[in-house]
Amino acid sequence: MKKFDLERLKGKKVVVNCKTEEQAQAFINWVASLGKEKPYNNRWLEHQEDTCCYLNSDLTCQYLPKEWFRKYRYEIISFKEALLKEDKKQNKKDKKISKLNKENKEIKEKLTNANQAVKVLVNTGEKLNKYIETLEKQLEQLEQQDKAIARKDEQFLWLTKSLSR
Structure with missing residues (x-):
């Protein structure tokens, strides 16, 4: 619960401007906590x-x-001005924690995106490796066919020379 500067506010010509309904409710809850x-x-x-x-x-x-x-x-002060110093410090801590939580969430999202990108790259790398293997097998088959054609060419040349003599 937020705490306010009772000595500054009680019975003095000082009022707290509550710009949000949450601020007005926090103030009324504090007054209720005083027991009156x-x-x-x-x-x-x-x-x-x-x-x-x-x-x-x-x-x-x-x-x-x-x-x-x-x-x-009357002196009109802001909600923040009316808070006790300890509560102001807590308010600053809460804001820092909130900011850190937001940054932490952003970092987690970036890590998740990076992990997904790595998975895509790994998957792409695996596909590329399979494609390379397929190409190497095809190249090997083409080389074997080329050798077979070269042997047949040699046989054909030998036969042509033999017949022409």
């Missing part, structure tokens, strides 16, 4: 990315649009 308030509708669908969360001094929440808080000169 049960999770309820964070009104994100009404105000969407303009939803701001105000933490009253009695640890209850108000969810209003950013414009209302601007009008009354």
